Amino acid sequence: xLIRQIQSVDVRPTTTAHLAQTMALLELSALxxxxxxxxxxxxxxxxxxxxGRFCPTCQRPLIDTILCPICSHPKNSSKxxxxxxxxxxxxxxxxxxxxxxxxLSFEETSAEFEDLPxxxxxxxxxxxxETDRPIAAHILTSLDKDGLLRTPLIEIALYHHVPLxxxxxxxxxxxxxxxxxxxxxxxxxxxxVQLDVLSQTHSIPPLAQxxxxxxxxxxxxxxxxxxxxxxxxxxxxxxxxxxxxxxNLNPYPARANWGEVHQPTxxxxxxxxxxxxIISLLNGDENAPLVVExxxxxxxxxxxxxxxxxxxxxxPPAKLExxxxxxxxxxxxxxxxxxxxxxxxxxxQILVKQQRDFILKGDAYLNPLTRASLAQELEVHESTxxxxxxxxxxxxxxxxxIPLSKFFDRSxxxxxxxxxxxxxxxxxxxxxxxxxxxxxRGFRVARRTVAKYRAMExxxxxxxxxxxxxxxxxxxxx
DNA sequence: CTATGGCACGGATT
DNA sequence: AATCCGTGCCATAG
Numbered sequence: 001x002l003i004r005q006i007q008s009v010d011v012r013p014t015t016t017a018h019l020a021q022t023m024a025l026l027e028l029s030a031l032x033x034x035x036x037x038x039x040x041x042x043x044x045x046x047x048x049x050x051x052g053r054f055c056p057t058c059q060r061p062l063i064d065t066i067l068c069p070i071c072s073h074p075k076n077s078s079k080x081x082x083x084x085x086x087x088x089x090x091x092x093x094x095x096x097x098x099x100x101x102x103x104l105s106f107e108e109t110s111a112e113f114e115d116l117p118x119x120x121x122x123x124x125x126x127x128x129x130e131t132d133r134p135i136a137a138h139i140l141t142s143l144d145k146d147g148l149l150r151t152p153l154i155e156i157a158l159y160h161h162v163p164l165x166x167x168x169x170x171x172x173x174x175x176x177x178x179x180x181x182x183x184x185x186x187x188x189x190x191x192x193v194q195l196d197v198l199s200q201t202h203s204i205p206p207l208a209q210x211x212x213x214x215x216x217x218x219x220x221x222x223x224x225x226x227x228x229x230x231x232x233x234x235x236x237x238x239x240x241x242x243x244x245x246x247x248n249l250n251p252y253p254a255r256a257n258w259g260e261v262h263q264p265t266x267x268x269x270x271x272x273x274x275x276x277x278i279i280s281l282l283n284g285d286e287n288a289p290l291v292v293e294x295x296x297x298x299x300x301x302x303x304x305x306x307x308x309x310x311x312x313x314x315x316p317p318a319k320l321e322x323x324x325x326x327x328x329x330x331x332x333x334x335x336x337x338x339x340x341x342x343x344x345x346x347x348x349q350i351l352v353k354q355q356r357d358f359i360l361k362g363d364a365y366l367n368p369l370t371r372a373s374l375a376q377e378l379e380v381h382e383s384t385x386x387x388x389x390x391x392x393x394x395x396x397x398x399x400x401x402i403p404l405s406k407f408f409d410r411s412x413x414x415x416x417x418x419x420x421x422x423x424x425x426x427x428x429x430x431x432x433x434x435x436x437x438x439x440x441r442g443f444r445v446a447r448r449t450v451a452k453y454r455a456m457e458x459x460x461x462x463x464x465x466x467x468x469x470x471x472x473x474x475x476x477x478x
Numbered sequence: 479c480t481a482t483g484g485c486a487c488g489g490a491t492t
Numbered sequence: 493a494a495t496c497c498g499t500g501c502c503a504t505a506g
């Protein structure tokens with residue numbers, strides 16, 4: 001990478017290098033930024049990370065302010081104006097935002113089970129190719145009450161006209177989402193996934209994997225002796241494995257208490273579900289302002305080392321040039337990071353204000369919004385918004401983590417309405433009938449479009465749905 | 479004949 | 493300039 005000369009690094013030297021790097025940084029997620037800074041810190045002596053301060057009242061890490069924005073925020077706050085600030089953290093545990101009271105009464109506490117597909121889908125959305133979404137939706141809506149996928153993969157592949165490997169790929173992503181092993185084709189698979197994840201943080205009994213792979217059926221019926229023979233190990237060992245499995249693994253993912261509480265934080269989840277911003281409701285009060293924390297992946301404050309700057313004067317001639325370059329790099333980085341932060345703060349301020357209903361009440365209340373219109377409002381270039389939004393995720397007050405781009409989904413509110421219609425239908429409705437119903441609710445879309453939305457949500461066509469219903473009825477009886 | 483998926487086009491969005 | 497998304501037309505399955 002080329003480094004242009006910058007003579008004076010004061011407030012507004014909008015050099016090309018400056019601009020370019022600001023843009024580049026804007027695009028990075030918190031996680032990626034973390035890596036970038038780490039790399040820079042270790043290679044550039046001019047940059048230093050000084051210990052951060054903490055808010056004296058709530059112990060929240062701070063960057064510049066004396067009190068954290070929440071503590072210093074007076075009661076005269078209106079619910080329209082969100083509190084937005086940068087929150088420096090080294091590490092972040094999902095679902096551990098500061099609104100302690102999880103008893104927030106959000107929408108349906110009743111229909112927990114109904115939510116599993118959506119819950120999983122939201123987690124994996126950031127990793128999914130756009131074209132894979134219908135497949136994921138299909139898999140998730142086909143889960144049985146144990147969270148297992150009894151539909152043969154090949155059937156799904158045929159339905160979507162994609163190779164079996166694609167479906168397998170999607171299934172794999174799903175399996176590693178929250179109720180670990182969800183979407184597996186059978187308990188055996190689910191166990192193996194869990195074992196795999198567990199093995200990364202804990203030590204597991206040797207041969208446990210083989211025991212499951214080769215002897216799951218035997219294990220089920222407590223035929224320990226048989227397995228011992230098969231694996232050529234003592235029966236005692238087998239019993240050990242069996243108890244380990246019983247204690248730590250769960251062949252029926254959906255029966256685990258997914259959501260809210262998670263004890264084992266797997267490295268995998270952490271990597272993927274660390275949000276870039278956390279949105280919560282002050283005191284969990286419906287009318288309170290929203291609190292938006294933008295995660296800055298370092299605790300402490302990043303700055304140019306003043307000692308280094310001093311030392312530059314007495315630099316040995318041989319090193320002078322190198323040191324100057326280091327100094328410039330450091331200053332540039334700090335400045336660009338500030339700009340990145342500033343840009344995101346402004347973006348979130350507007351975004352959260354306009355999408356308050358969506359954040360609080362769910363998908364149906366999403367305000368169709370374009371990046372272009374926001375760009376106009378903020379008086380920045382559209383590409384700036386695009387970069388700021390791309391590849392980042394937000395955690396909502398409900399604990400769900402969604403990609404930031406969802407705020408700009410043009411059709412989500414219609415799709416949710418469509419889901420509602422399907423959920424309430426007494427008999428399978430044809431696409432054309434759905435068009436009419438949507439029109440009655442104020443959404444004008446073409447018949448063809450309804451079909452597409454259906455596919456996106458993994459809802460099967462009317463004539464197939466009728467069969468499913470029938471199957472469900474019979475299944476319920478048996 | 480009806481319901482639905484595929485392909486492709488054009489305008490909007492990024 | 494590249495991509496995404498809604499739609500119309502046509503083929504096909506039931």
